[in-house]
Every structure is written in structure tokens, then in C-alpha cells.
Amino acid sequence: xxxxxxxxxxxxxxxxxxxxxxxxxxxxxxxxxxxxxxxxxxxxxxxxxxxxxxxxxxxxxxxxxxxxxxxxxxxxxxxxxxxxxxxxxxxxxxxxxxxxxxxxxxxxx
Amino acid sequence: xxxxxxxxxxxxxxxxxxxxxxxxxxxxxxxxxxxxxxxxxxxxxxxxxxxxxxxxxxxxxxxxxxxxxxxxxxxxxxxxxxxxxxxxxxxxxxxxxxxxxxxxxxxxxxxxxxxxxxxxxxxxxxxxxxxxxxxxxxxxxxxxxxxxxxxxxxxxxxxxxxxxxxxxxxxxxxxxxxxxxxxxxxxxxxxxxxxxxxxxxxxxxxxxxxxxxxxxxxxxxxxxxxxxxxxxxxxxxxxxxxxxxxxxxxxxxxxxxxxxxxxxxxxxxxxxxxxxxxxxxxxxxxxxxxxxxxxxxxxxxxxxxxxxxxxxxxxxxxxxxxxxxxxxxxxxxxxxxx
Ligand code: SF4
Ligand code: SF4
Numbered sequence: 001x002x003x004x005x006x007x008x009x010x011x012x013x014x015x016x017x018x019x020x021x022x023x024x025x026x027x028x029x030x031x032x033x034x035x036x037x038x039x040x041x042x043x044x045x046x047x048x049x050x051x052x053x054x055x056x057x058x059x060x061x062x063x064x065x066x067x068x069x070x071x072x073x074x075x076x077x078x079x080x081x082x083x084x085x086x087x088x089x090x091x092x093x094x095x096x097x098x099x100x101x102x103x104x105x106x107x108x109x
Numbered sequence: 110x111x112x113x114x115x116x117x118x119x120x121x122x123x124x125x126x127x128x129x130x131x132x133x134x135x136x137x138x139x140x141x142x143x144x145x146x147x148x149x150x151x152x153x154x155x156x157x158x159x160x161x162x163x164x165x166x167x168x169x170x171x172x173x174x175x176x177x178x179x180x181x182x183x184x185x186x187x188x189x190x191x192x193x194x195x196x197x198x199x200x201x202x203x204x205x206x207x208x209x210x211x212x213x214x215x216x217x218x219x220x221x222x223x224x225x226x227x228x229x230x231x232x233x234x235x236x237x238x239x240x241x242x243x244x245x246x247x248x249x250x251x252x253x254x255x256x257x258x259x260x261x262x263x264x265x266x267x268x269x270x271x272x273x274x275x276x277x278x279x280x281x282x283x284x285x286x287x288x289x290x291x292x293x294x295x296x297x298x299x300x301x302x303x304x305x306x307x308x309x310x311x312x313x314x315x316x317x318x319x320x321x322x323x324x325x326x327x328x329x330x331x332x333x334x335x336x337x338x339x340x341x342x343x344x345x346x347x348x349x350x351x352x353x354x355x356x357x358x359x360x361x362x363x364x365x366x367x368x369x370x371x372x373x374x375x376x377x378x379x380x381x382x383x384x385x386x387x388x389x390x391x392x393x394x395x396x397x398x399x400x401x402x403x404x405x406x407x408x409x410x411x412x413x414x415x416x417x418x419x420x421x422x423x424x425x426x427x428x429x430x431x432x433x434x435x436x437x438x439x440x441x442x443x444x445x446x447x
Contacts, residue, residue, distance in 0.1 A: 002386040006345035011353040 019067030023105050027064070030101045033093040037061045043085035043095055053078035057085055057095055060102065073106050122293075122303035126260040127250050132202035133162045134193060136209030137170040139371040139403075145420030146405040147208050150254055153408060158264060163200055168193060173211035177335040183222070184233065190219045191237045195245035205248035206257055210370035213253040214291030217299050220247060251299070253292060255369035255404050259301055259309045262316040270413030273319030275364070276436030281320040282364040285399070286310035287354075287377065289370025290330050310367055313404060317411050326357035332380065333372035351380040355392045355399075362394075365431045366401040377401045382425045398426035410437065417443045 028034050043057040044050055055078045063072035076099060085095040135147050154160045172189040175181040197205055207213045223230035237243055258265070273282045288307045293300025302308030305328070311321050332350030337343045354377070368374040381398040385391050393399040401424065402410075409419045416437060421428045422444045432439055 001389065004344075004383060004387065005341060006348065008345060008352055008384065008387055009349045011349070011356060013353065013357075 014066045014068075016067070023069070024064065026105050027098075027101055030105075031094065031098045033091070034061065034098055036091040036093055038091060040090060042088045042090060046084050046088045047079075048082060048084060049078050049080050055079050057099065060099075064102070064106075069106055072102075076102060079103075122298060122301065122306075122308075124252075124256060124299070124301050125250075126252055126256050126301075127204050128160075128260070130161045130202060131163070131204045131206040131252070131257070132197040132200055132248075133164045133254070134168050134171075134205070134207050134209075134212065135164065136207075136212060136371050138174070138375075139208060142371060142375045143403050143406070143420060143423060145409075145418065145423075146403040149409045149414065149419055150208065150258070150405045153265070153405070153412065154257065154261070157268065157412065158261060162206070163202060165196055165200060167196055171207075171209070171212040171215045173209070173215045174335065176215065177211070178339050179336070184229070184236070186215065187219050187222065187229065187233045188236045188240070190216060191233050191245055192241060192243060194247060195237065195241070195243035197248060198244070198246045203246075203249040204252065205250065206252045206254055208254045210253060210289030210291045211372070213251070213299075214295055216248075216251055217296050220251065221296065223247070253300075253309075253369070255292075255309050255313075256301060258404055258408055259312050262313045265313075265408055265411060266316045266318075269317065269411045271411055271435050271437055273314060273317045273365075273407075273411070273435070275434045277434075281318055282431075282434060283322050283362060284314045284319040285322050285324070285327075285358050285361075285363040285366040286314060287331060287366060287368045287370075287373050288328075289368070289373055292369060310369055310404060313407070314367065317407070322358065322361045322363055324358045324361050326354045329354050329357075331368075331370070331373040331376045333376050338372075338376070347376065348380055348383060351376055352384055355381070355384070358399075359392050363399050364434060365407075366399055367404055367407050368401065369404050374401045374403050379425050393426075393430060395430075397430055400424070400426055400428040400431040402428070402431075410435065415439065415443075417446060 039058050039062060041058045047055055049055040054075050056075050060072045060076045079099050081096055081099065083096045089095055139146060151162060154162050171193065172181060172186045176183065176186045207216060273284065275282055288310060293304045293307050297304035300307050300309065314321055330350055332347040334347055337347040366377055368377065378401040381392065391398055406419050406421060410416065416428065416432055416439050
């Protein structure tokens with residue numbers, strides 16, 4: 001391989017056709033409010049775990065919708081299930097329930 | 110593809126392209142990248158079709174590369190453009206045709222700027238007079254050379270010796286068309302088919318027997334982007350753009366790529382080599398590349414020119430797979446003739 005002095009960055013384009021929709025459907029079945037998220041970020045801003053770790057529910061919802069499961073799970077594993085985000089979510093999403101189910105469904109082998 | 114929708118849009122963006130009597134200006138970089146393309150264009154229109162295309166040795170660069178890489182300001186650029194218009198006026202022509210897409214964009218931008226800010230036109234006229242003692246009329250009609258070939262596509266098809274058809278299977282060749290960004294993305298009404306669905310190359314391919322591929326990144330830039338390439342630190346960005354296009358077109362198994370810009374064929378051609386050296390990846394059949402052509406080269410192949418007279422040996426990605434598919438007879442040894 002030749003080093004030309006510059007590099008190639010692969011495209012970050014996401015093809016929705018290639019995403020496995022099975023788990024997404026499961027999660028919306030158990031917690032239909034998953035679809036209500038407007039990505040405001042209030043959950044992430046108020047998250048106590050997010051202060052010290054990478055926990056960020058807004059990002060997790062976005063990544064799951066893009067089919068980036070591994071990256072999403074890595075961001076929610078540190079959740080303490082304190083429920084603070086449920087209190088602040090302007091869409092009234094039961095975020096705590098959502099997180100429990102995300103962890104259940106996406107960590108299934 | 111939703112064909113009816115596209116046909117409607119194409120019909121909204123049609124250009125009246127004059128038949129004859131053009132002042133022709135070459136491209137500075139195409140003469141280095143694909144030197145035989147412009148010669149072929151002039152040979153087709155002047156000698157094969159007997160039309161009046163005039164060119165002068167006094168023509169210079171339009172200044173586009175310097176302008177787009179922020180080396181000269183717009184007023185300098187407009188004065189260079191004004192000098193080219195003065196050459197056209199002196200030669201007695203009213204239709205101006207540029208070989209280069211960058212130039213076409215520059216001429217369009219200049220004329221539009223003057224339309225909106227007539228005081229700038231006055232200033233440029235003064236600057237030109239002070240510098241060269243020249244005066245000029247603005248062209249009545251501005252075309253890109255691919256508009257002319259588009260206009261002549263049926264006459265070329267009638268005189269064709271080869272068609273864009275796989276000789277063995279009888280199937281139309283699958284063609285990727287790539288339009289230079291500055292053809293119609295800046296001023297959609299100035300291009301055949303507008304910005305979203307430019308028809309200029311599609312029309313040629315359909316007339317010459319090929320089939321167009323509609324792939325997701327069809328309208329994405331080739332990656333040249335002037336400073337993206339010219340500044341080495343940014344060059345990976347240019348390469349990544351091209352890579353994105355190839356990844357997107359590969360599943361459709363294109364037989365060839367046709368372009369109408371100086372930079373696009375160069376980068377789509379050369380970056381295939383770089384990607385193969387960096388990633389070990391190729392996009393054509395049998396670990397080869399996808400041959401890339403200018404529209405003049407394709408017109409030349411259709412009209413039966415010798416591939417090596419068309420300068421196809423200058424390409425980095427070998428063109429032989431396409432020549433073989435089209436059933437064109439060529440002498441392998443002549444590839445390296447001077
Ligand atoms: S439940 Fe989890 S995500 Fe929500 S605020 Fe508490 S730690 Fe953060
Ligand atoms: S607070 Fe609610 S709506 Fe806002 S990003 Fe979090 S889950 Fe989505």
C-alpha cells in the first residue's frame with residue numbers, strides 16, 4: 001500500500017435500507033413513546049450519570065434510529081435508572097422504562 | 110426512477126442552443142489532462158459537420174482556478190473575462206462557447222453579476238480600456254461545448270460507426286453520467302435540464318444507445334473542489350468525495366463513466382488508481398477500474414475515431430475493457446505511439 005501523504009475517510013452515510021428494523025419495532029411496541037422524542041437534549045442535560053460518564057439518552061435514541069446499535073448501547077450502559085430524565089422530558093416520555101427496555105432488547109443475543 | 114417527474118423538470122429547463130457560428134475558447138487544464146478532447150471536438154464540428162467554430166491563439170485562461178482558490182479577486186477575474194469577450198467581438202462573433210465547465214460557470218457568473226450590478230460592468234470596461242485599449246460586446250449567447258454536442262447528438266448518432274452497446278450480448282452499456290458542479294448547480298436555468306436533473310449527457314447517451322444509471326450519489330461532486338485538492342492537507346477530503354461516489358455506483362455495475370468537466374474525468378480517473386493503491390479496492394469487473402471519458406471522447410468513439418488518436422492512452426484507468434465491450438478494433442502497440 002502506498003502512502004500518498006493524505007488519507008481516505010469513509011463516508012458516514014447511513015443507508016436506512018440496511019438497518020435491521022426488528023429491534024426498533026420491538027422497542028416501539030413496548031414503549032411507543034420512543035417515537036415522540038424530539039431530540040431536545042433535556043434528558044442528557046439533567047442526567048446525573050452524564051456528568052461523569054458518556055450517558056446521553058438523546059444520542060442513544062438518535063443512534064438507534066440510525067441502526068448504530070453498538071454505539072448506542074455503549075452510551076446507555078452507565079445509566080443508574082434514577083429517573084431524573086423522566087421528570088424533565090417535555091414530551092412526557094417514560095424514559096426510565098424506555099432505557100430498561102432498550103437494554104433488555106438490544107442486549108439480547 | 111420516477112420518469113414522468115424528471116421529464117417534466119427537463120422540459121422546464123430547456124436551452125435554445127444556436128446551430129452554428131461560435132467563438133470557441135479552450136480550457137487551460139483540459140489541454141493538459143485530456144489534450145485530444147478539444148481537438149476532437151473541433152474536428153467533429155468543423156470537419157465532419159462543416160460548422161463555423163472560430164478560435165484564436167490570443168485567448169488565455171479565464172482565471173477560474175485562481176479565483177476559486179482565492180488567489181485573485183472577482184474584479185480581476187471579470188477583467189480577464191472582458192478581454193475574452195473583446196476577442197470575440199473583434200472576430201465578429203456573438204455566440205460564445207467554452208470548453209471548460211469552470212469557465213462556463215465563470216462567464217455565467219460574470220454576466221449575471223453585471224446584470225445585477227451594472228456599475229461593476231462599467232468599472233471593468235474602464236479597467237480593460239486602461240490596460241489593453243480594448244472594448245467588447247457581451248455575447249448574445251453563452252454555451253458550454255457539451256450543449257453543442259447535445260444539440261448535435263442525433264446527427265452524430267446518424268453518422269455513428271459504433272454504438273454504446275455490448276457487442277457480444279446486444280445489451281445497452283450501463284453508463285454513469287457525471288455533470289460538473291459549475292454547469293448548472295450555480296445557475297440552474299443556464300444548463301439543459303437544470304441542476305437536479307441535467308439532461309445534457311443523458312441525452313447523448315440515450316441517442317448513442319447506452320443506458321443511464323441512476324445511483325444515490327449521482328449528483329455528488331467529483332471531489333475536486335479546487336482548494337480541497339490544491340492544498341495537500343485537504344486532499345484526503347477530495348479523495349473521500351470520489352470514494353463516496355464509487356461506493357455508491359458500484360452495486361449498479363457501470364461499464365463506463367462520461368463527464369463534461371475538466372476536473373471530474375481527471376479525478377474520477379486518477380483517484381481510482383489511488384484508492385486501489387491505498388485500499389486495494391477496484392470498482393470495475395475483473396479487478397479493473399471503471400473507464401472514465403469526456404463527452405468528446407465518447408462522441409469520437411461513436412464516430413469511429415482511433416482510440417489512441419482520441420488520447421485515451423493518457424487515462425490512468427485502462428479503457429480497453431470498454432473498447433472490447435463495444436467491439437472496437439484497436440492496435441495494442443499503438444497505445445504508446447507519440
Ligand atoms: S435514568 Fe439514566 S439517563 Fe435518565 S437521568 Fe437517570 S442516569 Fe441519566
Ligand atoms: S428529554 Fe425527552 S424529548 Fe428531549 S431528548 Fe430526552 S427523551 Fe427526547
